[in-house]
Amino acid sequence: MAVETGRITTDIPARLDRLPWAKFHWMVVVGLGTVWILDGLEVTIVGSMSTALADPKTGLGMSSYQVGLAGAVYVAGACLGALFFGQLTDRLGRKKLFLITLAVYTVATVLTAFSMNVMWYLAARFLTGAGIGGEYAAINSAIDELIPAKYRGRVDVAINGSFWVGAAGGAILTIPLLNPTVIDQSWGWRLAFGLGAILAVGILVVRRHVPESPRWLFIHGREDEAESIVKDIERTVKDETGRELHGVSDSITIRQRKTISLVLIAKTVFTMYPKRTVLCFSLFVGQAFLYNAFFFTYGDSLTTFLDVKQTGWYIAVFALSNFAGALLLSRLFDTVGRVKMITGTYVLSGVLLGITGLFLGSVTAVTLTLIGAIIFFFASAGASAAYLTASEVFPMETRALCIAFFYAIGTAVGGISGPLLFGKLIDDASASGDITGLAPGYFLGAALMVAGGIVAAFLGVKAEGQSLESIAAPLTAEDADEPGGRKTPQPA
Structure with a gap:
């Protein structure tokens, strides 16, 4: 029905x-955040x-060649x-897409298990x-819009670092799975x-109870639904904590739209926020x-040069240090x-790798x-x-498209340029x-x-x-002070 x-x-x-x-917030974390464990498990296995x-x-x-091609195909798909x-997440909503994308992953993984050729x-x-x-696009945007500003940084960093829980689990699983006895x-x-x-089916069961982002709803003309969801969240949180919730005075004025064109999105990212675009690209x-x-x-270093026969335990130790860094440094x-933490973790881990x-x-x-383990204790938090x-x-x-854009850049660089360059180094080093x-x-x-x-x-x-709105005002926010509203922050 039109709105x-x-x-x-x-x-x-x-x-x-x-x-x-x-x-309630733990339910959001478990329902949405545990997908990174799946990714780590997938890649490592x-x-x-x-x-x-x-x-x-x-x-x-x-x-x-076909094994390598499979890796490239996975990267291209990602x-x-x-x-x-x-x-689609920005156009159709966070909840629809985080249910659809997990369903796609689940079906595709089952199909992989039954591969006949x-x-x-x-x-x-x-x-x-x-x-x-x-x-990655649907989940990061939904988490940010449901987690309170005070906790958003630590939750995001810890959740993204949970990739390495899956990596450690995958490394350990390969030990019995690759043992013919x-x-x-x-x-x-x-x-x-x-x-x-x-594991994905279990996550899907929890995820069904995570609500749509109220922020997405009120911008897209569905303020009644947004208000209903927020009241329900407030009631749930009040019952769970036993604390009264204080009122708020801050508000924002929005010009609602059903859709935002890709042209406007591209213009926003590259012309209104050029410094932030350079920042994300660099990171x-x-x-x-x-x-x-x-x-x-x-893995090649361990097996080819250092005479290790079973790499699973070594990779598990490395992976757990990555998760420990993201978890312990997230707060x-x-x-x-x-700014201080990103700068510090990036520079320190880079210098340590160069010294190595x-x-x-x-x-x-x-x-x-x-x-x-030491290098990536810091690097994982930064990444x-x-x-x-x-x-x-x-x-x-x-938000979701920006996450997708920079994720695609990082994944393409890591999955295409990286293997080509470092694969050549491995071949040359192995020969000598x-x-x-x-x-x-x-x-x-480094x-x-x-x-x-x-x-x-x-x-x-x-x-x-x-708040997310003070970091980057919605495109639909009023540009001037209004009664009960606020002035749109200047882009940077």
Whole structure:
């Protein structure tokens, strides 16, 4: 049914931001945030299954080229899925899309588990990537719009860092799944994908109870629904905490629209917010190259140069350090501040990786893992904050698409440029038997990460504790002071 659009003044953003933390917010975190665990599980398991997939008796008889192609297809699906579902998230709403994208992922993962030939497997990998890419856009925008401003930074950073919980779990799972004395190898890789689908179904059950973003609703002419949802949230939070909720005086005046054109979105991002565009680009490219410089070469370093037969435990330790960093440092992004923390984590991790490249010829499997754990304890918090930055520094109508755009850039750089460059370094180093041949990759990753930190120092946005509307006013906000409203902040 068509909805009349008009001009309204609302205090919904201020009411959501003043809420104390309650079980409701945990439900949002579990229902929306746990998808990163799925992504980590997916990426790690697939990276460890190449041998099983290559064997024509246990797998699909895939060549090394086809295994690599499957990775590229997944990356392409993630990039295109992010962009496609991202613009739909801004047009059709957060809830529709975070249910659709998880359903796409679940169905595609089941199809992967039942792959009968290489083409089937490649098609299923593309759809799986599309679902995951769409998740990043739909979920980050929904989380930011439902979590109070006081907690938004720590929640976003910790949730994005939970990718590494899945990575650790995937690494440990590969130990029995790839052991022929434990499980038939023709079933091990299929079971691995099936486990991801089972976890996704559990998440879908919880996610059904997460409401639509009231911020999205009132901008799109559905203020009555938005008001009803906020009242229900307030009542729930009050019952769960036993605390009275104080009133709010801050409000915003909105010119409601059913849709926002892609032309207006592009104009907003690239002309009104050029500094923020440069900031996000620098952060995503820096973290993509840092992770590829170390993690893409890590398994080969252990097996080819350091005589490790089973890498699962080493990767699990590395992954857990990443999650620990995102979790333990996340609170500081709300207290110390976004700019200082992003700058510090980027520069420190970049410098440490550069130093590691200088001494690469002296490492053992244990020392390389320990060094990596230290570097990425800090790097994971910074990389997670890149997603936080993209999700909060642009107007609400463009939020999901902006997240998708920068996610696609980071994923493309990491999944296309990274493997091409670092794969060549691995081949050359393997031919010579000299691990120091990987050092140029370390230096490049370090330089781009430090550069990202420097950009953040000058162009970073002090968003801690601020409402989303004060960081970047909605495109539909009134440009002048109105009774009961506020003046649109100037873009930066």
